[in-house]
Amino acid sequence: MSKLSTESYKGVRDFYPKDKFIQNHIFKKLRETVERFGYVEYDASILESAELYKAKTGEEIVNEQTYTFTDRGGREVTLRPEMTPTIARMIAAQERELAFPLRWYSIPNLFRYEKPQRGRLREHWQLNVDLFGVESNEADTEVITIAYSILKHLGASDDAFIIRINNRKTINALYDSFNLSEDERYKVSKLIDKKNKISKEAFSRTLSDIITTEKGSLLEQILSSSEHLITHLGAEHPAIKDTREIIKKLSEQNITNVVFDPTLMRGFDYYTGVVFELFDTNPENSRSLFGGGRYDDLLDIFGARKIPAVGFGMGDVTAKDFLEVHDLLPQYTSSTQVHICTLTTLQKPAAHALARTLRNANINVSLDISNKKIGDQIRYATRQHIPYVIVIGEDEVKTEIYSLKNLDTGEEKKLTASEIISLFTTHA
């Protein structure tokens, strides 16, 4: 028989226990933060009808950038590339039964058919946080506060990142003031969206190609700072007021690493109001970490009533890169707390009994069944990153007093089973 490859499929990851430990650490922090704000978890299958994406995204993108295939029943199926269409579908389906506002979150895995590169794999997990049913900017403020709180809960300091905020309505008002056509708006938005990836010269040149040199340089000047934009549209413009009010409300929550950035686009598909992103200030990882915005029209495609919505997504690959660069990743330690070793097989019944007692007290215990020499049993615990060992010999069976050894410090304590239990219970 020919030897089979042990490699994973291209662009996806195997999670060995050490990798899963990191992912679990990140997911735990995400869950804790969003649940603190009253968000409840939902989920769905990765399999969705291809129709769901064609409606908003266009046939071309669905076919080129997603995993889409035809099942044997003739159905066109897509491995979900994002969660927002799914949550919109689920809410539209039960619109009448659900009590709004809805605060929902999920950590789905998503699929993209593209060349794997730093921060972008073919499969990644993404926290999705969405608030449905509130029109006022209290909703936008809450969602941005959660995004901020996630990075804080992961250990980041305020100067590790900055929150950029913009508003699709100010962009539209700006385009209105320049009398831009639909086609010009689309091209200019696309250009602004990739502003940071091209040179200033290339940007100006392309802009003047779209809307004349004169208009282009004026637009560029207005976009260069929020002050210019405010002067241009007027401080009383509703979208300007809305955006500044959110920034003020955030500062009332002591969130001050915030800028009003008129060039922030966040794509330009379904956003209808505020858009925002969290940007890494570390020069080694200078890029957008994650973001979101307001999308009030998404449920239209299901013929449901209009339900205002605001939310964001945060990918696990980007999150891990951020934590790595800022030295915030935890050291691996096994979920197993104690490894029980036995000098000879005669102590097995006592070892089993002790393991049962500790497990009943919610302590995670592995029992040595390798039947190797005692030194090897202890070395094994070290290699598995299990923090404590107990060795059971004749004496321990007689006295029921066990020596609990901390493999990190080498410290040993003579304890009864119930003393071991209280030691672990106090630590937890």
Place this chain on the structure above:
Amino acid sequence: MSKLSTESYKGVRDFYPKDKFIQNHIFKKLRETVERFGYVEYDASILESAELYKAKTGEEIVNEQTYTFTDRGGREVTLRPEMTPTIARMIAAQERELAFPLRWYSIPNLFRYEKPQRGRLREHWQLNVDLFGVESNEADTEVITIAYSILKHLGASDDAFIIRINNRKTINALYDSFNLSEDERYKVSKLIDKKNKISKEAFSRTLSDIITTEKGSLLEQILSSSEHLITHLGAEHPAIKDTREIIKKLSEQNITNVVFDPTLMRGFDYYTGVVFELFDTNPENSRSLFGGGRYDDLLDIFGARKIPAVGFGMGDVTAKDFLEVHDLLPQYTSSTQVHICTLTTLQKPAAHALARTLRNANINVSLDISNKKIGDQIRYATRQHIPYVIVIGEDEVKTEIYSLKNLDTGEEKKLTASEIISLFTTHA
């Protein structure tokens, strides 16, 4: 624009918060149990090379019963139908770096292309528990003990289920004693595997068609009880001794709802020794809940050294059905613990401040931003199954004493923020 369907793809599930609550409850119990026994979590992508399944399963089954498609790079990709080939691949890849024995678990989602029916969907989640590197039956005993402990931890009583145990080696010894050919063994095994789904007459008739009436009725008689099998093979036969020793070791752990069932097959693909299953004794749900066994040869396909292995899988759909039939499902309650309401918008700053204080003490708090009438705000909390509300009016802002109302009992307590915190901390 035509209206898009809000239905999910055929044979998969949407998890609304109430559904996700149930799944989270089950997963939490599974994780807790397996971690108590020292198992650590791993994971992998659902995308695998189709090759991985063809090696052991045969091309036909891969094409007919799995989701397999060709990606644009010409790779044949399968949505994993089971986790065992993946864990075998991962272990073979790092065989030299890993410290054995390995105790690993995962809760992957798996895909099968088949007609959806009770207990079998196109996508389901399955706990996988595996122990690699131990040849002795201490490993089999441990894994069966975990399977038992999972059902107990989910709330089941000992009489709700029975553990059936058999051994592929006793089956093989039995076939040897009948001088059966490879083809006869395959057909007889297949027939025994579906014994409970056909009548006794149909079973006997088909059996005599395969191996003559005389041999058939003798075989049937031997299979009718473990005592007959033991008499036939001899109590000193290694596979008989091994099986009975496991049953004895389980009884030393107070696990006594166990039978030695010579007809238990559990499929017959990669198992090489002990096989077992947990069977629901409730007449309304009389069926196999889950099971597993020993598979010592699986890493062969990667050209890796032989590593003994034993494990089992437990599906979430079956688990949920079991809990439903035995009335063990918990009542839904939101992960949000308190909903803070405000009489007027004037109390918003105080409400935000209280929410922050409670959240900093790890309490999950939602803040009303609907700006509806106070009665509606409280009704909303009830509909969301949030157990407590706090209403903030002028008095509360002044006194900083809040009335915490239990929406289930109607009971109200006047408390300071720190009293609220200690109330929730003691409850948890």
